[in-house]
Amino acid sequence: MLSVALAGKPNAGKSTFYTAATRADVDVGNYPFTTIDANRGVSYVRTECPCLERDERCGDEHCRAGKRYVPVELLDVAGLVPGAHEGRGLGNQFLDELSNADAILNVVDASGGTNEEGEPVEVGEHDPVEDVDFVEEEMDLWLASIVSRNWESVERQSRSPDFDIDEALAEMLTGVGATELDVARTLRELDYPDDPIQWTDEHREALAEKIRQRTKPIVVVANKADVAPEGNVERLREAAEYVVPATADGELALRNGAEAGIVDYDPGDPDFDIVGDVSDQQAEGLERIREVMQEWGGTGVQRSLNTAVYDLLDHFTAYPVQNESKWTDAKGNVLPDAHLLPDGSTPVDLAYAVHSDIGDGYLHAVDAKDGRKISDDHELEEADVVKIVSTAT
Numbered sequence: 518m519l520s521v522a523l524a525g526k527p528n529a530g531k532s533t534f535y536t537a538a539t540r541a542d543v544d545v546g547n548y549p550f551t552t553i554d555a556n557r558g559v560s561y562v563r564t565e566c567p568c569l570e571r572d573e574r575c576g577d578e579h580c581r582a583g584k585r586y587v588p589v590e591l592l593d594v595a596g597l598v599p600g601a602h603e604g605r606g607l608g609n610q611f612l613d614e615l616s617n618a619d620a621i622l623n624v625v626d627a628s629g630g631t632n633e634e635g636e637p638v639e640v641g642e643h644d645p646v647e648d649v650d651f652v653e654e655e656m657d658l659w660l661a662s663i664v665s666r667n668w669e670s671v672e673r674q675s676r677s678p679d680f681d682i683d684e685a686l687a688e689m690l691t692g693v694g695a696t697e698l699d700v701a702r703t704l705r706e707l708d709y710p711d712d713p714i715q716w717t718d719e720h721r722e723a724l725a726e727k728i729r730q731r732t733k734p735i736v737v738v739a740n741k742a743d744v745a746p747e748g749n750v751e752r753l754r755e756a757a758e759y760v761v762p763a764t765a766d767g768e769l770a771l772r773n774g775a776e777a778g779i780v781d782y783d784p785g786d787p788d789f790d791i792v793g794d795v796s797d798q799q800a801e802g803l804e805r806i807r808e809v810m811q812e813w814g815g816t817g818v819q820r821s822l823n824t825a826v827y828d829l830l831d832h833f834t835a836y837p838v839q840n841e842s843k844w845t846d847a848k849g850n851v852l853p854d855a856h857l858l859p860d861g862s863t864p865v866d867l868a869y870a871v872h873s874d875i876g877d878g879y880l881h882a883v884d885a886k887d888g889r890k891i892s893d894d895h896e897l898e899e900a901d902v903v904k905i906v907s908t909a910t
């Protein structure tokens with residue numbers, strides 16, 4: 518399962534975001550919205566279910582009237598403060614937890630109402646753009662320290678006659694979630710000596726920065742957009758490529774309201790309806806949330822997750838089925854599984870994602886939308902429904 522981590526300084530709203538995003542308001546197939554442990558839970562990206570192309574929706578379990586929720590892991594880690602890579606705050610422990618993450622949501626207090634340590638100040642007093650930079654810097658320095666710590670071992674290995682620097686670095690960096698391909702591509706962008714003894718701190722820092730950019734892409738969540746002074750979100754947008762204005766506590770209120778039957782709202786909807794009895798005070802609070810949603814197109818929580826998975830990580834959703842005309846599994850469940858795969862994935866990749874033990878058993882695949890056989894190197898696309906034919910089926 519893809520893993521997305523919430524990072525950011527204390528009080529930016531990470532826990533609120535996490536609680537909202539892992540809340541049990543939709544019962545989704547085999548992955549209920551349960552917390553795996555205190556800071557690792559299951560959340561979802563939202564997409565359009567292929568059942569929208571048919572007469573009937575597939576059912577409530579994993580799809581709400583064609584809104585499909587696909588599971589991803591969400592990590593909530595302790596607040597990060599400047600100097601974390603040197604162990605300030607809960608720094609190192611937090612940073613090491615990032616090793617497992619495929620993408621980072623940097624939750625920033627866009628209202629500027631907390632200083633760089635996360636302590637409350639007057640709204641607008643702190644510049645949130647600084648929080649974008651420092652999280653990147655801390656992550657870069659953390660990775661650089663891992664590279665430096667392991668450098669002696671690389672130097673030792675270099676005495677062996679069949680030493681290959683690319684291989685040695687790949688081995689070191691797989692521990693922080695980089696693949697061999699990530700390392701190979703990164704090294705192609707850098708100038709560096711073949712002999713590790715000649716590497717300087719600058720070489721190691723440049724490597725760390727590039728690896729971080731490739732393996733830990735960041736979405737900036739401009740949280741507390743409901744109370745952000747005018748212009749703050751725009752300035753954040755100028756400072757980072759992917760910025761999503763958000764109100765995490767607005768999302769939490771809506772999910773609680775949906776659970777209580779007071780509001781009709783599915784995560785990621787641009788608006789909601791009040792369907793139960795609410796007090797004047799509740800109604801007022803909800804209308805304030807509505808105003809923020811109207812300004813930014815929603816609460817931003819679902820969009821942050823979607824941006825990380827579909828835009829930054831370039832994944833798409835494919836649906837393996839056993840029966841290509843009914844789009845069901847062996848038990849008759851309609852579109853029971855949704856898999857997130859990197860762009861460019863083929864039916865063979867999907868087969869491996871579904872049955873990791875398929876080995877040489879893959880025979881061919883069928884596009885369940887038109888019944889045609891798909892070639893092994895065909896690149897699948899968002900919402901493809903595919904029957905995998907293997908020696909086991």
Ligand SMILES: Nc1nc2c(ncn2[C@@H]2O[C@H](COP(=O)(O)OP(=O)(O)OP(=O)(O)O)[C@@H](O)[C@H]2O)c(=O)[nH]1
Pocket residue numbers: 525526527528529530531532533534595596597635740741742743744763764765766767
């Ligand atoms: N106005 C506003 N306040 C918010 C929003 N999201 C969270 N908050 C408030 O911000 C404060 C901090 O939120 P938390 O979720 O505890 O922050 P955190 O980043 O997890 O903090 P640490 O646990 O200290 O790392 C709380 O009082 C929240 O209610 C939001 O969208 N708008």
